[in-house]
Amino acid sequence: MEKLILIVNDDGWNAQGLKVLASIASAMGQVVVVAPCNGRSGAACSITPAMPVIVEKISSKQACKAGYAANITVYSCTGTPVDCVKIAREKILPRTPDLVLSGINHGDNASISLFYSGTVGAIVEACLKGYPAIAFSLRTRNKQCDFSPYKQVAQHWIGKILNEGLPTGSCLNINFPEVQTLKGTSFCRMAKGIWHTEWIETNSDETAQKDTLNEIHTYTLSGVFENLEPEAEDTDYWALDHDMASVTPLKLDMTDYALLSDCR
Amino acid sequence: MEKLILIVNDDGWNAQGLKVLASIASAMGQVVVVAPCNGRSGAACSITPAMPVIVEKISSKQACKAGYAANITVYSCTGTPVDCVKIAREKILPRTPDLVLSGINHGDNASISLFYSGTVGAIVEACLKGYPAIAFSLRTRNKQCDFSPYKQVAQHWIGKILNEGLPTGSCLNINFPEVQTLKGTSFCRMAKGIWHTEWIETNSDETAQKDTLNEIHTYTLSGVFENLEPEAEDTDYWALDHDMASVTPLKLDMTDYALLSDCR
Numbered sequence: 160m161e162k163l164i165l166i167v168n169d170d171g172w173n174a175q176g177l178k179v180l181a182s183i184a185s186a187m188g189q190v191v192v193v194a195p196c197n198g199r200s201g202a203a204c205s206i207t208p209a210m211p212v213i214v215e216k217i218s219s220k221q222a223c224k225a226g227y228a229a230n231i232t233v234y235s236c237t238g239t240p241v242d243c244v245k246i247a248r249e250k251i252l253p254r255t256p257d258l259v260l261s262g263i264n265h266g267d268n269a270s271i272s273l274f275y276s277g278t279v280g281a282i283v284e285a286c287l288k289g290y291p292a293i294a295f296s297l298r299t300r301n302k303q304c305d306f307s308p309y310k311q312v313a314q315h316w317i318g319k320i321l322n323e324g325l326p327t328g329s330c331l332n333i334n335f336p337e338v339q340t341l342k343g344t345s346f347c348r349m350a351k352g353i354w355h356t357e358w359i360e361t362n363s364d365e366t367a368q369k370d371t372l373n374e375i376h377t378y379t380l381s382g383v384f385e386n387l388e389p390e391a392e393d394t395d396y397w398a399l400d401h402d403m404a405s406v407t408p409l410k411l412d413m414t415d416y417a418l419l420s421d422c423r
Numbered sequence: 424m425e426k427l428i429l430i431v432n433d434d435g436w437n438a439q440g441l442k443v444l445a446s447i448a449s450a451m452g453q454v455v456v457v458a459p460c461n462g463r464s465g466a467a468c469s470i471t472p473a474m475p476v477i478v479e480k481i482s483s484k485q486a487c488k489a490g491y492a493a494n495i496t497v498y499s500c501t502g503t504p505v506d507c508v509k510i511a512r513e514k515i516l517p518r519t520p521d522l523v524l525s526g527i528n529h530g531d532n533a534s535i536s537l538f539y540s541g542t543v544g545a546i547v548e549a550c551l552k553g554y555p556a557i558a559f560s561l562r563t564r565n566k567q568c569d570f571s572p573y574k575q576v577a578q579h580w581i582g583k584i585l586n587e588g589l590p591t592g593s594c595l596n597i598n599f600p601e602v603q604t605l606k607g608t609s610f611c612r613m614a615k616g617i618w619h620t621e622w623i624e625t626n627s628d629e630t631a632q633k634d635t636l637n638e639i640h641t642y643t644l645s646g647v648f649e650n651l652e653p654e655a656e657d658t659d660y661w662a663l664d665h666d667m668a669s670v671t672p673l674k675l676d677m678t679d680y681a682l683l684s685d686c687r
Contacts, residue, residue: 203505204467204538208644211625215639241467241539245621246642271551273677274468275505287535288617328615329679346686348678351592353552357509361475375479378510380472408682413537414612415593415674422610422672 162188162321165247165256165285168264169199169240169277172217172233176263178226179306180295183314184260185231187321191256192233193247195240195277200266201380202239202277204284212238214246240281248288258321259285262295263306263313269298269334269395269405270352270386279332279409286330286411291320293330298399299337309335312344312404325408332407334399342402349407350386350394357382426452426585429511429520429549432528433463433504433541436481436497440527442490443570444559447578448524449495451585455520456497457511459504459541464530465644466503466541468548476502478510504545512552522585523549526559527570527577533562533598533659533669534616534650543596543673550594550675555584557594562663563601573599576608576668589672596671598663606666613671614650614658621646 164184168177172194184190193214195202217225217233227233234251236243244259261281268276278294285292293316297304316333325331335341358378386396395405428448432441436458448454457478459466481489481497491497498515500507508523525545532540542558549556559577561568580597589595599605622642650660659669 198473201470201472202467203469203544205469205503205541206465206467206539206644208465209462211641211643212622213639213641218638239469242644245618245644249620249622250624250640250642271675274547274551274675275470277469280467283538287538326679326682329682346683348680348683349676354509356513358476358513360514374482375477376514377475377477378514379475380470380506380509406686408679408686409677410679410682411535411538411677412613413673413675413677415590415672416612418590418593418672418674419610419612422670 162257163252163254164188164190165252165259166190166192167240167243167259167261167281168194169202170265171195171198172235173225176265176297176306180260180263180313181227181231183310184317185228187317188257190231191247191252192231193236193243193251195243196235196237199239199277201275202280203275204241204280205239207238207242212236212242212246240277241284244281244284256290258317259290259292260295260317264296265299265302266296267298267334267399268294268296268332269399270350273332273349282330283411286328289327291325293320294332297335297337304337308339308341312341328411330409332409334395334405336399336402338402341404344404344406345398347393347395347398347405347407350391350396351388352384352386352396354382354384426521427516427518428452428454429516429523430454430456431504431507431523431525431545432458433466434529435459435462436499437489438529440529440561440570444524444527444577445491445495447574448581449492451581452521454495455511455516456495457500457507457515459507460499460501463503463541465539466544467539468505468544469503471502471506476500476506476510504541505548508545508548520554523554523556524581528560529563529566530560531562531598531663532558532560532596533663534614537596537613546594547675550592553591555589557584558596561599561601568601572603572605576605592675594673596673598659598669600663600666602666605668608668608670609662611657611659611662611669611671614660615652616648616650616660618646618648
């Protein structure tokens with residue numbers, strides 16, 4: 160039977176990186192895209208408990224116009240990336256997917272950034288449901304970036320995991336640096352890192368009056384990332400800094416067994 | 424110097440569980456509350472990258488009317504629980520907090536539910552910043568629930584972690600069952616679980632026309648949780664099912680070292 164591949168992202172169904180991934184995967188199986196209607200960067204594993212979620216099948220004419228091949232079915236969803244995976248499984252796909260892919264995200268999700276990432280959130284959800292899953296992200300701020308240098312590596316991992324699967328409770332977080340030619344692939348752990356200087360004060364007219372009383376402030380999220388172990392060569396951040404793709408296996412049991420054993 | 428305790432939640436600054444936690448903690452240090460303006464259940468570790476976040480200091484008169492003691496400062500924030508922690512650290516608190524508390528959430532965050540939880544998201548963020556942090560949640564659907572059976576255990580853990588701290592990269596997820604008298608406390612791991620039957624079709628008039636073409640559907644999130652290892656006595660779910668508080672240490676390094684070692 161042909162493999163069934165679900166593709167999700169957090170940049171929206173019309174994002175360039177998603178189309179690249181769909182195009183690669185469609186050579187290896189039947190591809191169904193279920194992705195947010197708009198960008199949902201920073202959505203993490205969030206869900207939509209308080210309001211209805213609308214799912215719309217994009218017409219083949221519209222999907223084709225957007226750059227999808229005719230054999231790819233595309234759904235747009237007003238929910239989060241995690242909602243997309245949940246709805247795909249229960250309401251859209253004809254059977255259990257053989258693989259769930261997320262991305263290719265515009266912006267990396269290495270080190271602790273994976274906690275905030277909707278791209279990674281989607282594969283966490285897929286993994287919780289027992290499906291093999293891979294997240295792909297590209298370290299870039301360029302909206303019109305060129306994904307061609309990463310196609311071969313993406314193809315390799317999609318094929319490998321389609322054939323071999325992944326252990327239950329584990330998934331893969333793959334990040335690419337923005338380069339013309341990758342210098343290789345590093346199997347690596349999450350780097351320890353911290354975000355600094357995260358808020359820029361941007362008071363609006365609306366808040367200005369109360370602001371004079373120092374009671375109300377408006378901030379916009381920004382931030383500078385610091386790798387806390389820049390010398391360590393076994394991290395995802397080091398790989399990206401050295402023009403290599405990073406492949407980090409993630410485990411969804413967050414229990415701290417060492418501390419648990421100390422407490423008992 | 425007096426201990427500085429930040430309290431966050433995902434039910435909003437006016438939630439009953441937050442006030443209970445603030446009241447307990449205020450006997451052990453200076454308490455500052457920075458919490459969402461409204462309920463943000465299911466926010467996970469999400470952040471607000473695309474729009475400004477407004478922070479308002481609740482007047483002491485209003486805070487007092489809401490049930491806060493006069494020595495507790497309360498801020499309301501339009502962002503997510505993670506945003507609240509980030510803003511508190513950078514824009515509100517006079518120094519590094521000695522402890523961050525989140526909750527007490529109305530609804531448990533045991534097993535895999537912690538991935539979706541804004542209550543847990545807040546302590547993940549605190550932990551990423553290097554602060555000792557504890558999440559508290561109560562398994563209840565009763566909005567007017569009685570938190571008094573849990574005060575002593577909460578007090579114990581707040582005092583203990585204020586004095587002893589936690590290892591870097593680790594935090595505590597504490598859940599309570601809804602009982603009159605707790606039967607004890609269990610140090611335990613996350614149970615393996617899965618959510619089933621998550622979506623109820625709730626088509627609106629608005630979507631009805633397109634719906635006849637089977638192109639658009641509206642769903643509302645629901646779901647039934649299944650504990651995949653109901654016989655295992657060392658899990659958080661087992662503890663709650665047996666009227667005990669569960670204390671689960673979480674580790675924020677999600678790297679799957681076993682799989683990493685296999686891949687190399």
